[in-house]
Amino acid sequence: xxxxxxxxEVGPRDGLQSIAHILTLEQxxxxxxxxxxxxxxxxxxxSFVPAxxxxxxxxxxEVVRRSREIPGLTVAVLVPNAKGAAAALEAGAxxxxxxxxxxxxxxxxxxxxxHAQMIEEARQISAMIAELPQEQRPHFEGSLSTVFGxxxxxxxxxxxxxRLAEQLRDAGxxxxxxxxxxxxxxxxxxxxLIRLVRGVVGKEAVTGLHLHNxxxxxxxxxxxxxxxxxxxxxxxLGGLGGCPFAPGASGNIVTEDLVFMLEAMGIxxxxxxxxxxxARAILREALNPExxxxxxxxxxxxxxxxxxxxxxx
Amino acid sequence: xxxxxxxxEVGPRDGLQSIAHILTLEQxxxxxxxxxxxxxxxxxxxSFVPAxxxxxxxxxxEVVRRSREIPGLTVAVLVPNAKGAAAALEAGAxxxxxxxxxxxxxxxxxxxxxHAQMIEEARQISAMIAELPQEQRPHFEGSLSTVFGxxxxxxxxxxxxxRLAEQLRDAGxxxxxxxxxxxxxxxxxxxxLIRLVRGVVGKEAVTGLHLHNxxxxxxxxxxxxxxxxxxxxxxxLGGLGGCPFAPGASGNIVTEDLVFMLEAMGIxxxxxxxxxxxARAILREALNPExxxxxxxxxxxxxxxxxxxxxxx
Numbered sequence: 001x002x003x004x005x006x007x008x009e010v011g012p013r014d015g016l017q018s019i020a021h022i023l024t025l026e027q028x029x030x031x032x033x034x035x036x037x038x039x040x041x042x043x044x045x046x047s048f049v050p051a052x053x054x055x056x057x058x059x060x061x062e063v064v065r066r067s068r069e070i071p072g073l074t075v076a077v078l079v080p081n082a083k084g085a086a087a088a089l090e091a092g093a094x095x096x097x098x099x100x101x102x103x104x105x106x107x108x109x110x111x112x113x114x115h116a117q118m119i120e121e122a123r124q125i126s127a128m129i130a131e132l133p134q135e136q137r138p139h140f141e142g143s144l145s146t147v148f149g150x151x152x153x154x155x156x157x158x159x160x161x162x163r164l165a166e167q168l169r170d171a172g173x174x175x176x177x178x179x180x181x182x183x184x185x186x187x188x189x190x191x192x193l194i195r196l197v198r199g200v201v202g203k204e205a206v207t208g209l210h211l212h213n214x215x216x217x218x219x220x221x222x223x224x225x226x227x228x229x230x231x232x233x234x235x236x237l238g239g240l241g242g243c244p245f246a247p248g249a250s251g252n253i254v255t256e257d258l259v260f261m262l263e264a265m266g267i268x269x270x271x272x273x274x275x276x277x278x279a280r281a282i283l284r285e286a287l288n289p290e291x292x293x294x295x296x297x298x299x300x301x302x303x304x305x306x307x308x309x310x311x312x313x
Numbered sequence: 314x315x316x317x318x319x320x321x322e323v324g325p326r327d328g329l330q331s332i333a334h335i336l337t338l339e340q341x342x343x344x345x346x347x348x349x350x351x352x353x354x355x356x357x358x359x360s361f362v363p364a365x366x367x368x369x370x371x372x373x374x375e376v377v378r379r380s381r382e383i384p385g386l387t388v389a390v391l392v393p394n395a396k397g398a399a400a401a402l403e404a405g406a407x408x409x410x411x412x413x414x415x416x417x418x419x420x421x422x423x424x425x426x427x428h429a430q431m432i433e434e435a436r437q438i439s440a441m442i443a444e445l446p447q448e449q450r451p452h453f454e455g456s457l458s459t460v461f462g463x464x465x466x467x468x469x470x471x472x473x474x475x476r477l478a479e480q481l482r483d484a485g486x487x488x489x490x491x492x493x494x495x496x497x498x499x500x501x502x503x504x505x506l507i508r509l510v511r512g513v514v515g516k517e518a519v520t521g522l523h524l525h526n527x528x529x530x531x532x533x534x535x536x537x538x539x540x541x542x543x544x545x546x547x548x549x550l551g552g553l554g555g556c557p558f559a560p561g562a563s564g565n566i567v568t569e570d571l572v573f574m575l576e577a578m579g580i581x582x583x584x585x586x587x588x589x590x591x592a593r594a595i596l597r598e599a600l601n602p603e604x605x606x607x608x609x610x611x612x613x614x615x616x617x618x619x620x621x622x623x624x625x626x
Contacts, residue, residue: 305467
């Protein structure tokens with residue numbers, strides 16, 4: 001099993017897009033800086049969508065520019081299309097993720113585009129990236145969302161998933177992510193789909209999972225992913241988040257609980273739990289008081305005698 | 314991986330002992346009957362402890378006698394000592410579990426007995442069982458509690474755990490259970506301790522796990538247990554429960570979420586989710602309104618297109 005895992009914090013994107021309250025630029029940066037200070041090395045700081053769709057993320061360009069000043073931080077963003085990617089490249093994001101919902105019904109609902117249209121967007125983004133000097137090219141991920149099932153279509157056939165993964169790879173994505181948008185995933189399915197997609201695009205192209213805890217299986221699904229040598233897990237501080245366009249689908253896995261599990265298992269995350277608790281306090285302060293934050297480890301605290309996989313300084 | 318799992322509902326014992334409100338005999342039986350009707354085949358219905366210690370469980374003898382009338386149900390009880398076991402045998406319990414806290418500090422706090430005294434209790438219970446006609450002898454489990462760490466002592470040395478497992482086996486326990494009393498367990502540790510204890514008492518003697526969800530890792534720990542061929546998991550409807558003598562240690566894993574996970578993975582539990590929801594409603598009604606019930610699947614519902622491992626009639 002892999003002994004070093006990257007946790008990609010998605011709260012500033014996936015979390016904030018699902019709540020009505022709009023954080024200020026300074027509040028977002030205070031949160032991002034606190035997580036980076038805790039040792040988080042990759043943060044999805046926003047999404048380049050029209051401000052009228054998600055006003056919560058309207059300042060993503062500025063968040064990217066400011067976050068780039070944090071040493072060692074990979075600044076990731078979501079881009080629903082080529083127009084968003086152009087803005088992301090201009091702002092200097094290190095990683096771009098385009099979501100392709102394997103449920104076409106959800107794709108139309110979420111980004112108002114068919115599968116063919118989304119693949120074409122991915123192609124255009126790859127072309128834009130190829131025009132950049134080598135050292136300025138961001139990492140480009142195609143994320144298969146609703147891949148564990150859709151609240152509108154139910155289960156998606158393996159053949160359709162495999163075909164879309166191949167098309168994303170052919171469109172120039174460096175990496176194919178698997179995203180449990182709806183919180184439907186179970187550990188057996190996690191293993192199955194990782195193997196299915198790797199069978200099409202290669203093992204090295206499938207390294208990340210985006211999981212939700214909607215039905216409580218989030219960390220069990222992480223364990224299944226670990227056993228398949230997944231090396232990056234998305235999570236959200238306080239479990240903030242969900243998909244506003246998939247009814248009933250809420251709750252990213254909780255960064256705090258994920259860090260506790262991995263470290264307790266002897267798997268290094270480089271992240272300090274107390275530092276995360278400071279970031280959680282900053283987030284708590286920035287949100288409306290009635291906004292729930294999730295997580296068990298923050299409530300219960302670390303076990304007596306807890307030790308990190310690698311000693312913290 | 315095992316394809317049929319027994320879920321042992323411990324809410325009427327572990328759940329009720331941790332809340333102040335006392336359910337009536339009829340309320341308990343309505344709950345137990347509803348779970349049995351949902352397909353639960355083993356229920357820990359109470360504990361033979363002095364009524365002044367746990368008045369919530371004072372009617373355990375009568376609960377056992379009435380529960381025995383439910384066809385096909387294994388009626389399990391906790392017995393802290395030989396005196397409790399005598400009462401359990403008289404009532405006709407099918408399964409007796411004696412908890413031996415591997416943390417002696419916790420043992421003294423919980424049952425006011427040293428390790429040596431507890432092993433002697435187990436010996437006396439075995440002797441009582443041996444006097445019964447073969448067909449009346451209950452299954453006798455010795456459960457290693459706080460085996461994943463203690464809120465008072467921290468981590469317990471492997472050698473101490475192995476020694477106590479061996480002593481319980483030598484005292485006549487048919488089975489050695491592992492119990493995460495404090496919610497400290499992580500999946501790597503689950504695997505390690507199952508292997509450690511099996512190395513001493515044999516694989517066939519270690520078949521069950523009692524897990525809590527205190528730090529959110531409950532179902533991930535179940536997955537680790539499944540991969541080690543564990544066949545029985547304790548859980549509690551609505552996650553009711555915890556240990557009143559281990560500060561901060563609360564929350565059994567949730568029966569509803571456990572059933573969802575296993576069935577979604579294609580592992581048969583024989584339990585109907587809708588039936589569990591009916592039992593949950595009965596429990597909800599019996600508890601004080603402010604008493605929290607846990608569980609993600611009950612809130613989110615089953616995924617669109619969900620299918621049981623084996624079709625329900």
